Each structure stands twice: as C-alpha cells, then as structure tokens.
Amino acid sequence: MRRAPSSPSTESAELRAPELFLSRELAALEFNFRVLAMARDPNVPLLERLRYLSIVANNLDEFFEVRVAMLKHHHHFGSASPGPDGIPSGELLARIRARALDLVAEQYATWQEDLSPRLEAEGICILPRQRWSKRQHQWLRGYFEKEVLPVLSPLGLDPVHPFPRILNKTLNLAVVLKGRDAFGHEGHMALVRAPRSLPRIIRVPAEVSGPGEHFVFLAELLHAFVDLAFPGFKVLGSHQFRVTRNSELMVEEAEVDNLARALSEELLGRGYARPVRLQIGTDCPKSITRMLVENFDLEEADVYRCDGPVNIIRAGLIYDWVDRPDLKFPRFTPRVPAAIEASRNKFDVIAQRDVLLHHPYESFSAVVDLLRQAAQDTQVLAIKQTLYRAGEDTPLVDLLIEAARNGKDVTVVIELRARFDEEANIRLATRLQEAGVQVVYGVVGFKTHAKMMLIVRREGDRLRRYAHLSTGNYHQANSRLYTDIGLMTANEEIGEDLHKIFQQLSGLGPTISLKRLLHSPFTLYKSVVAKIERETDNARAGKPARIVAKLNALNESHVIEALYRASQAGVEIDLVVRGACTLRPGLPGVSERIHVRSIVGRFLEHSRVYWFANDGQPELYCASADWMERNLMRRIEVAFPILDPVLAQRVFDETLANTLADNTQAWLLGSNGRYTRATPGEQPPYNAQQSLLDKLCGPTRP
Structure with missing residues (x-):
C-alpha cells in the first residue's frame, strides 16, 4: 500500500543543501570496495x-x-569549487x-x-x-x-x-x-x-x-x-x-x-x-x-x-x-535470436518487427552479421556508424572497409577522446580513412558517446532505413563481459531521427527536432526531468506513480533534486546504480521512498534503462547516457524508446525487475554513503545474472 505524501512543510525543504548529497569521488571509491568483495568471496x-x-x-x-x-x-591553482556535497x-x-x-x-x-x-x-x-x-x-x-x-x-x-x-x-x-x-x-x-x-x-x-x-x-x-x-x-x-x-x-x-x-x-x-x-x-x-x-x-x-x-x-x-x-566461471554460449539465426536476409526480419538483443546472454554476432550483409548487399547505399570504443580486433572495421570498397557511402564518427583509447582510435581513424571511409570526429567540445548505426537500403522505388541502437559500445570482446541492450529496428521515425543526428555530427547542422529519440545535450536532460516531474504530479493527484532506472552512475544534482521532490510527493523510486551514486536514499522527509542498489557480479552491469509508470501507460527508454552532468550536458548521447510492448516488458523484466529481486549479488546504499550486501534471509537465494544465463543461454558448462 502506497504511503501518504509528505506534508507541505517537508515538501518545501531546501533540496540543494550539501548534506543531501554524497561526494562523487568518495562514491567512486566505494564501488571498488564492492568489487574487492568479489575477490574476497x-x-x-x-x-x-x-x-x-x-x-x-x-x-x-x-x-x-x-x-x-x-x-x-x-x-x-585555487580554482576548485565544492560540488553539490559542499x-x-x-x-x-x-x-x-x-x-x-x-x-x-x-x-x-x-x-x-x-x-x-x-x-x-x-x-x-x-x-x-x-x-x-x-x-x-x-x-x-x-x-x-x-x-x-x-x-x-x-x-x-x-x-x-x-x-x-x-x-x-x-x-x-x-x-x-x-x-x-x-x-x-x-x-x-x-x-x-x-x-x-x-x-x-x-x-x-x-x-x-x-x-x-x-x-x-x-x-x-x-x-x-x-x-x-x-x-x-x-x-x-x-x-x-x-x-x-x-x-x-x-x-x-x-x-x-x-x-x-x-x-x-x-x-x-x-x-x-x-x-x-x-x-x-x-x-x-x-x-x-x-x-x-x-x-x-x-x-x-x-x-x-x-x-x-x-x-x-x-x-x-x-x-x-x-x-x-x-x-573460472562456467563457460556459456550466447543465444542468437531465432528469427535472426533462421533467416539469411536480416533486413527482412527487421522490416517485419523490432529485434532486441540482451548482451552478453545474446550474441553480438547478430550485429556483425547485419553489417556484413549491408557491406555485401548491392541494394545498400550508405552506412553510418559511431565508434567510441571498438577494440583492436573488431570485425566491424573490416566490414566497414569492405563496404566502402564495394561502393557504399560509409561515414564513421570516431570519438578520439575516449579516455585511454585515444591512441587506438587515432590508428583506427587513419586505417578507415586510407580505405576511403569518411571519418569525422564529432562536435567540438562534446564527446560523441551515442551508440548507433544507420543503414540506408533501396527497396523497390523507395529508400528504407535500418537502425541499430545500443547502450554499449561496438566492442565484441566487451559484449561478452558487459550487460547491454541493443535494438534493431526499421521504424521510420527512429530512422529519420538518426539521419538527422548523423547529419548534425558530420556537418554544421542546426538544432534539430526529433520525434522518437531523446538527444543530449539538447532534449535528454529536459525530458528526464519532465518525466520525473510528471510522476510527481501524478502522485500528488493520487494516481499510481513509480520510477525505476538502471544506470552506471548518478550525480547530476538537478535530476537528484527532481527525484527528491518526487519522493516527497509519494513516488516510489527504485534505482539500480552500479557505480558512483551521490543521491542519499532513505532521508526522512526527503528520500525515504528512494531505494538504491548496486549489482556487482560476473558481468559488468552496463545497460542504462529508464522506466516511468506514466499513469498506466508506461514508457521505457534504453540509453547510452547515465544521469551524470557530463552525459546530459557535455556529450552527444541518445536514449531510444522500446516501442513494441512485448519487447518493452521483456526489457523491464530482464534488466529492472530481475535486478531488484537479486539477494546475493546486490548491495544496498544507506543514507551514510556506505553499502551493505543484500542477503536472502527467509527467501530463496536469487542471482539476477545467473537467472538470465539459465533462461537465455541454457545450461553452462565447465
């Protein structure tokens, strides 16, 4: 039963007070204690x-x-100003x-x-x-x-x-x-x-x-x-x-x-x-x-x-x-979605319905196969892709080069400033340029962190766009170690939105208006805050209101303030934040309806998923962006909706409900900034990652 909203006097509390925020740096250190616990387990x-x-x-x-x-x-140099924690x-x-x-x-x-x-x-x-x-x-x-x-x-x-x-x-x-x-x-x-x-x-x-x-x-x-x-x-x-x-x-x-x-x-x-x-x-x-x-x-x-x-x-x-x-952990074989595996023509499958990929439980080979077909298909005219971290041995680069040599118009946006991958990305850019690929480095002052690929194909008398969007990088090795969500879609509005974003990245495009995608640094921050505020208004109106989000990190102070206001209004909020979280949950009158947990397990939890109850018409987005100041304000990021209700429910179940049920690998954040490990208590032990291995990959083997 939902608790009554906080009193007006509580709602008017100063939500920018330093004591309401944890230190970003200290929160980052705390994450390493959770990783070290795996070494001690x-x-x-x-x-x-x-x-x-x-x-x-x-x-x-x-x-x-x-x-x-x-x-x-x-x-x-005396230029350090305190963060929100003061x-x-x-x-x-x-x-x-x-x-x-x-x-x-x-x-x-x-x-x-x-x-x-x-x-x-x-x-x-x-x-x-x-x-x-x-x-x-x-x-x-x-x-x-x-x-x-x-x-x-x-x-x-x-x-x-x-x-x-x-x-x-x-x-x-x-x-x-x-x-x-x-x-x-x-x-x-x-x-x-x-x-x-x-x-x-x-x-x-x-x-x-x-x-x-x-x-x-x-x-x-x-x-x-x-x-x-x-x-x-x-x-x-x-x-x-x-x-x-x-x-x-x-x-x-x-x-x-x-x-x-x-x-x-x-x-x-x-x-x-x-x-x-x-x-x-x-x-x-x-x-x-x-x-x-x-x-x-x-x-x-x-x-x-x-x-x-x-x-x-x-x-x-x-x-x-x-x-x-x-x-070592038992080996497993990632599943390939049946429709993708059964069809020689990936475009036919995606044209009929959206395809969801949940890595590492489902194979990244589906993405590689899509690009391979695009490189060889005479009906494909253009390929556009972002590369943030790709790895030295990725087959994607060879396929992009093959596509260019086969006469496709290939444009790759490479983020040279991906930290600690700068040298590898410079070598990658040089190799692609020498093969005739058009390489651009994004936008001055903004890292291109979005994960997206767009394929333009002639079908009869019209051009059709096929898109791949992901929460993770185009890095085949990491796709076996990181949890991420990928979406293959031929949705016309998403394709048009991606076309506009790529135009903006490769040229000097004006501000663009998008129909489906949320786009940082333009609409993503405003949309996230607006959706939190919509839940807040619904709670105040006595309607069911809930927010569930899975992130790598949370430190953007205005988003945190909006979450505090939502909690005060009666919104139930569950956050799964793998790394640094500067929000203090469980503060009386401020955040007692906010619960924060971190999952540290066999795989690095990397997918970003935002879910809003929206008065019975839930919205679910997957994204390349965490709720951090740099992601929302200083990077090119994309959040994409899962429009198919069946796939949206699957994402909710596998990434949100599943991690909220974990009582063996989860850590619960207290208002003091320290974490305690969840225990099964009287419930059966439940490991969220192992449950997905069992469900999507079948039995593991030594």
Whole structure:
C-alpha cells in the first residue's frame, strides 16, 4: 500500500543543501570496495577472484589518474569549487586518502592472506624470492642474465646524473649502494627502471619447478639479482616504487586545426605529466621515501605503502595464462535470436518487427552479421556508424572497409577522446580513412558517446532505413563481459531521427527536432526531468506513480533534486546504480521512498534503462547516457524508446525487475554513503545474472 505524501512543510525543504548529497569521488571509491568483495568471496571461482583483485588495482589507477589528478590540479591553482556535497577540496583530498588507505590495506590483505595461499593450494604458486629452491634460483638467475640484464640501464644518482623522468605506472627500483666506480666516484644511490618490453610476471618452466604452475613477479627478480647490474658495488638495499601521473588530456579543441594531430602530440607527454600518487613497498626506509617524494614534487599524503608488489594489477595476467576451467566461471554460449539465426536476409526480419538483443546472454554476432550483409548487399547505399570504443580486433572495421570498397557511402564518427583509447582510435581513424571511409570526429567540445548505426537500403522505388541502437559500445570482446541492450529496428521515425543526428555530427547542422529519440545535450536532460516531474504530479493527484532506472552512475544534482521532490510527493523510486551514486536514499522527509542498489557480479552491469509508470501507460527508454552532468550536458548521447510492448516488458523484466529481486549479488546504499550486501534471509537465494544465463543461454558448462 502506497504511503501518504509528505506534508507541505517537508515538501518545501531546501533540496540543494550539501548534506543531501554524497561526494562523487568518495562514491567512486566505494564501488571498488564492492568489487574487492568479489575477490574476497569464497563462493566465486578462485581465478575469477584474482581477476577482480586486478580490476580493483586498475580502477584505482584510473581514479588517481583522472579524478584525484583533476581535483589536485584545481586545488593547487585555487580554482576548485565544492560540488553539490559542499566539501572543500582540501578536506575532500584528505577524506579520499583515508578511504583509499582502507582500500589498499584490504587489497593487499586479500592478496597475502587469502588469494596467494589458496592459489598455491591449487598448484598455482607465485613465488617470493625467499622461497625459491636452489634449482629455481639457478634458472631465474640465468633468465635474468640473458633476458633482463641486457635491456636494463641502471642510473647512478649524482650531480651529473640527476633524477630521471619516470614513466607513468612503470616498475622501478631505488637501490642503495656502497663502493666506488671506475672513475673513483663513490656511489650511494641508483635507480633501475624496468623497461616496458620486459614481462612483469615470469612463468618458471615445469622442468625446473615440477608439477603445477609457478610464477615470479619481475619485481622479485630485480630485487634478487640487482647486484649483477652494479659490479664492484655492494647492494645495501633495493626498494620498489611506482608513480601515477595525471592522465587527463588538456587539448583545447576550439584552438586546434586538426584534433587527431593535436591529440597525438599531447599523448606523447601523457606518460610524464604531473605525479599524483607514489606507491612504495612497506619496507621502504624514510630516507628513500623522502628522496622520492622530493624528486616527484609530492607530499607525504601522496604516498601509499604496499604490502606486496606495487604493480599488483599484473597478477591478472595469471588468469589468462592458466588453463584451469574448474577455477573460472562456467563457460556459456550466447543465444542468437531465432528469427535472426533462421533467416539469411536480416533486413527482412527487421522490416517485419523490432529485434532486441540482451548482451552478453545474446550474441553480438547478430550485429556483425547485419553489417556484413549491408557491406555485401548491392541494394545498400550508405552506412553510418559511431565508434567510441571498438577494440583492436573488431570485425566491424573490416566490414566497414569492405563496404566502402564495394561502393557504399560509409561515414564513421570516431570519438578520439575516449579516455585511454585515444591512441587506438587515432590508428583506427587513419586505417578507415586510407580505405576511403569518411571519418569525422564529432562536435567540438562534446564527446560523441551515442551508440548507433544507420543503414540506408533501396527497396523497390523507395529508400528504407535500418537502425541499430545500443547502450554499449561496438566492442565484441566487451559484449561478452558487459550487460547491454541493443535494438534493431526499421521504424521510420527512429530512422529519420538518426539521419538527422548523423547529419548534425558530420556537418554544421542546426538544432534539430526529433520525434522518437531523446538527444543530449539538447532534449535528454529536459525530458528526464519532465518525466520525473510528471510522476510527481501524478502522485500528488493520487494516481499510481513509480520510477525505476538502471544506470552506471548518478550525480547530476538537478535530476537528484527532481527525484527528491518526487519522493516527497509519494513516488516510489527504485534505482539500480552500479557505480558512483551521490543521491542519499532513505532521508526522512526527503528520500525515504528512494531505494538504491548496486549489482556487482560476473558481468559488468552496463545497460542504462529508464522506466516511468506514466499513469498506466508506461514508457521505457534504453540509453547510452547515465544521469551524470557530463552525459546530459557535455556529450552527444541518445536514449531510444522500446516501442513494441512485448519487447518493452521483456526489457523491464530482464534488466529492472530481475535486478531488484537479486539477494546475493546486490548491495544496498544507506543514507551514510556506505553499502551493505543484500542477503536472502527467509527467501530463496536469487542471482539476477545467473537467472538470465539459465533462461537465455541454457545450461553452462565447465
């Protein structure tokens, strides 16, 4: 039974008060605690747990490279203004450090006390140098002399050998020495930089170690044999370190003639941008720490001590190298929709009815097959597509090139500024251009994040448009790891809308009016707020009112204010937010009707779905956009309606109702910003992702 609306006095509460908002940065850190919980969960297969540990390390790298780096930048120049949470930048940096220290401590405790012993019990040994057998020591020394020593360039530190430039996220050793060189100079300190060409983990052959899999971190190898790099000196100590630098590119698009060239030049310096974090071993002496802090122009608060390898992220390599299906999630075969699989002509199928794809449970091959047919079909005249992250080995690029060579007019909008994929996207753009594809880079000042493809085909005496829209990237590898919704449709209004958007992206088009699609930065934000307000009005009028949304992140303050008002009016709101959420649920008089959960499981929950009750005529949209300020205001995004009532109900059931029922992989957000894991209680255990695997893919297999 729906509760009565809040009193007028409550409704008039100030909804912009800082205490009503959580910090975006701290919320992002909390997500990594949920991922780390997967690494600590004994019910998760062991090698998968190792992979989750590596994911946490990678996420933490990116967090410092981007979020902390920009916060420190603005704080340093006095340009940092508090976000909706009102926390001053200095205080926020201190709170980030405190929480990050907790995360790092849990991360290394998980590695040392849990994963390493369990892996060893399964015959997968990551060997510290203190436990090498005589035979292993002999083989590893030979490996060091043949494969490692020849590519090392040790650098003594003295007045003519100043502290060198250290590349972002590389492994290094600070070495304390005693002795004199050939010129009679006394040596005290040197640095050893591990070249990127060296493997960070070495597999020890079975004939050396016996049964099982045996690995050694490169850092251990360097520690053990670093004295061979300094003949004539006595090594008094060696200490690993790793520096993280600001990786946010600062190209001003309006001030450059060629974005690709400007980005290429900027990328050359990314690896040596301003440092933001220093990782060192727990045994690193204060004197060495002080020397590193001074040379990197950091503070003690930027130092993070690691009880293990500073590049623990590399442990994830073992997952790919070890063939132990019993220690990984069971394999599954994604389903191909029956109508698509049965028909040789995909256009005939889509012309008759919309086709829904729910990845990874349903195969991305359906998208590839559609593009393959378009590339070869003599009736297809044009293909237009956006590419944000495509992956190095995607077949889509070959098909776009084939289409261009077959005389199709092919236009590809490539987002060069997709973070950490800039270099790959520049190479991709060059390859497509050389094949005759028209490549554009979107709109100055706005990242093109929309996922859309449009195929124009001649059918008799008319042209017909076929569209594919998705919540996820055209990235085949990720389609097996991320949950996303894709729609294939020949709906005329959607096709016309897409045509207008592509025209706007490839030219200097005016503001456009769309019939079906919601389009950021123009109509998406206004429409989302208007639909929330419509539910609010319905609740005040005594009508049933409900909002359910599934997002990767939520931080746009005006959308949050609208949700607070809706809650005060009596709207029941369920939010599934995988990552950072700055809304505080459960606040008396403000958000007690808002419930927020996060699903962290086998697959990365990536689909964005918005559902509004609309007084008995529900509306459901899938989108490329989260409810974040950047997505709604500073990106090209598209939200597309699921117009077929049967497909709309399916999306609701599989992405919304299904995740709301999860009581094993779900985390519930409290008003204090912390999450607690859902438990079955008296109900049967229910895993939302596994239920879809069982429903859509059939039995999994080892």
